[in-house]
Amino acid sequence: MSQTEASPIVWALAAGVLLAAVFSLYAHRRLAGVVGFLVLGALLSAYWGIIGAPDVALAEAAIGTGVTSALLIQTVAVLRGPEAPIPFGRIVLGVVGGASLGLVLGVAMVGTAAEGPGPLLTEDVDANLHATGVTHPVTAVLLNFRSFDTLLEIVVLLAAAGIALGMTGKPTGSGPVRRSGILPGFVQLVSPAVLLLGAWLLVAGSSRPGGAFQSGAVLAATLILLHAAGVRRLTATVVLRVLLSAGLAAFVVVAVGGWVTGEPWLWLRGDAAGGITLALETVLSLSIGTTLALLYLSLTTTEEPGS
Amino acid sequence: MTVGEVTVLLGALLAGLGLVRLLTVDGAVERLIALNVTGSGVLLVLVGLSIRGESPDPVPQALALTGIVITVAVTGVGLLLARRAGEDEQ
Numbered sequence: 001m002s003q004t005e006a007s008p009i010v011w012a013l014a015a016g017v018l019l020a021a022v023f024s025l026y027a028h029r030r031l032a033g034v035v036g037f038l039v040l041g042a043l044l045s046a047y048w049g050i051i052g053a054p055d056v057a058l059a060e061a062a063i064g065t066g067v068t069s070a071l072l073i074q075t076v077a078v079l080r081g082p083e084a085p086i087p088f089g090r091i092v093l094g095v096v097g098g099a100s101l102g103l104v105l106g107v108a109m110v111g112t113a114a115e116g117p118g119p120l121l122t123e124d125v126d127a128n129l130h131a132t133g134v135t136h137p138v139t140a141v142l143l144n145f146r147s148f149d150t151l152l153e154i155v156v157l158l159a160a161a162g163i164a165l166g167m168t169g170k171p172t173g174s175g176p177v178r179r180s181g182i183l184p185g186f187v188q189l190v191s192p193a194v195l196l197l198g199a200w201l202l203v204a205g206s207s208r209p210g211g212a213f214q215s216g217a218v219l220a221a222t223l224i225l226l227h228a229a230g231v232r233r234l235t236a237t238v239v240l241r242v243l244l245s246a247g248l249a250a251f252v253v254v255a256v257g258g259w260v261t262g263e264p265w266l267w268l269r270g271d272a273a274g275g276i277t278l279a280l281e282t283v284l285s286l287s288i289g290t291t292l293a294l295l296y297l298s299l300t301t302t303e304e305p306g307s
Numbered sequence: 308m309t310v311g312e313v314t315v316l317l318g319a320l321l322a323g324l325g326l327v328r329l330l331t332v333d334g335a336v337e338r339l340i341a342l343n344v345t346g347s348g349v350l351l352v353l354v355g356l357s358i359r360g361e362s363p364d365p366v367p368q369a370l371a372l373t374g375i376v377i378t379v380a381v382t383g384v385g386l387l388l389a390r391r392a393g394e395d396e397q
Contacts, residue, residue: 006313014317021321021344025328030336037340044347047317051310052363053354056371060347064375068343068382075386076336079393094327102323102348106316113315113356120359121366137365138372146369153373160380167387213376288376295383299390 013047022095028085034072041065054209055138058201062217067292070224074299133274134206142211143277147266151255154248154284161244161291164298168236187229194222202285206274212281216288223293227300234297240290247287254280311358318351335389339382346378 020043024036041064048057125137125145132144142150198218205211226232234240254276258267268276308316325345329338350371357364 004310006308006310010310010313014313017317018320021324024340025324025337025344030334033337033340037343040344048354051314051354051358053368053371056350056354056368056375059372059375063379064343064347068379071379071383071386072336072340075390078390079336081334081393094331095324098324098327099320100323101327102320103316105323106319106352109315109319109352109356110312113311117359118356120357120364122362122364125365137362138368141365141369142372146366149370149373153376156377156380160384163384164387167391213372292379292383295380295387298387299383 010047010050013043013050016043017047026086026091026094029083030076030079031073034069034076037072038065038069041069055211055214058209058214059217062214062221063292067217067220067224067296070221070228070296071299074296131269131273132277133268133270133272134277136205136207136209136211138209139205139211139277143280144268144273147251147255147268151248151251151266154251154287157288157291158245158248161294164294165236165241165244168294168298168301184229184231187225187231191222191226191231194218194225198222198285198289202281203278205281206278212284213288215281216285217292219285219289220292220296223289224296227293227297234293236294236297240294243286243290244294245287247284250280250283309358311355314355314358315352318348318353318355321345321348321351323348335385335392339385339389342385343378343382346374350374 017040020036020040024033024040027033027036041060045057045061045065048054048060122137125141128145129135129137129140132140134140134144195218198215200215201210201218202212202215203210205214223234227234254268255266257276258265261267263269322345325341325343325348329341329345332338332341353374354363354367354371357367
C-alpha cells in the first residue's frame with residue numbers, strides 16, 4: 001500500500017465525509033437529506049482532491065454532487081409523500097449495522113492488500129502516453145487506452161436521454177416566467193464566464209485535470225441555471241436531439257476510423273491523435289451537457305407526454 | 308495508517324452504511340441517495356487500493372469517473388420514474 005502516512009487533513013476530511021453521509025442517509029426530512037447529500041459531495045470532492053485524484057474530484061463536484069443534487073431537489077420540492085421521522089433506535093441500528101459491515105469489509109481488504117500489492121498500470125500508461133497525443137494520463141486512459149468503456153458510457157447516457165425525452169411532458173407554467181430579484185441578473189452575468197470555464201476545462205484536459213465530462217457538466221450546470229432562473233427556457237427542440245446523439249455518432253466515427261486505417265477499431269495513434277481526441281471531446285462535452293440538462297428538464301414537466 | 312488504507316476503510320464504511328440504508332428504506336429519493344453513497348464508497352475502495360507512492364494509478368481514476376457519470380444517469384432516470392409513479396397514484 002501507499003508509503004505516505006495519512007495527514008491530519010486526510011483524517012479530518014474522512015471524518016467529515018462519514019458524518020455527512022450518516023446525516024444525509026438518516027435525516028428526518030427529505031430536503032434535509034438532500035442538503036446533507038450536497039455537503040457530503042463537497043467534502044468528498046475535497047477528499048478526492050487531497051488523495052491525488054483531481055479528475056475524480058472535479059467530476060464528483062460537478063456531476064456527482066452538483067447535477068445530482070439539482071435533480072434531487074427538483075424532485076423533493078414536488079413529491080408529496082409522507083415524511084415520518086425515523087425512530088432513533090432504528091437510526092442507531094442502521095448506522096451500527098452499516099458501519100460494522102463496512103468495517104469488516106474494509107479491514108479485510110486492507111489486510112489482504114497489505115500482504116502483497118497487486119499490479120499497477122501507471123508505468124504501462126506512462127510508457128505509452130507519448131503515442132496518444134495527450135499528456136494527461138487519465139484523459140489518455142479515458143479516450144484512448146480504455147475508450148471502449150467511455151463509448152459504452154456514452155451509450156448509457158444516450159439511453160437515459162432517450163427515456164427522459166419519452167417522459168418529458170408539457171412544461172409547467174404558461175411560458176417563460178422570469179423570476180424577480182437578483183437571481184436572473186446574476187445568472188445572466190455569470191453564464192458567459194462559466195461557459196468559458198467549461199471550454200477551458202475541455203481544452204485543459206489534454207495536459208492536466210479536466211476533459212469532456214467535467215466541461216460537459218459545467219455546460220449542464222449553465223443550462224440548468226438559465227432554466228431555473230427563468231432567463232432562458234430549455235425545450236426539447238431538434239437542435240437538442242441532434243446534440244444529444246452527436247457524441248455517440250462522433251465516437252463511432254472515430255472508432256471506425258481505426259478500422260479504415262487497417263488497425264483494430266477504436267485505435268487512435270499517430271500525429272493527428274491529439275487533435276482527434278480534442279475534437280471528439282468537444283462533441284462529447286456537448287452531448288454530456290445536454291443529456292444532464294435534459295434529465296433536469298424532464299423533472300420540471302408534468303405527466304402528459306408532449307410532442 | 309497510510310492514505311490508501313484510510314481511503315479503502317472510508318470507502319468500505321460508506322458502502323456498508325449506504326447498503327444497509329438502501330435495503331431498509333421505502334422511498335425512492337431515500338433509496339437513490341443511499342445508492343449514490345454506496346457507489347461513492349465503492350469507487351473510493353477502487354481508487355484507494357491503487358494508491359501507492361507518488362502518482363496514483365490513472366486507470367482506476369478513469370473507471371471512477373465513468374462510475375460517477377453512470378450513477379448520475381441512473382439517478383436521473385430513477386427520479387423521473389419515481390415522479391411519474393407518484394403522479395399516477397394521485
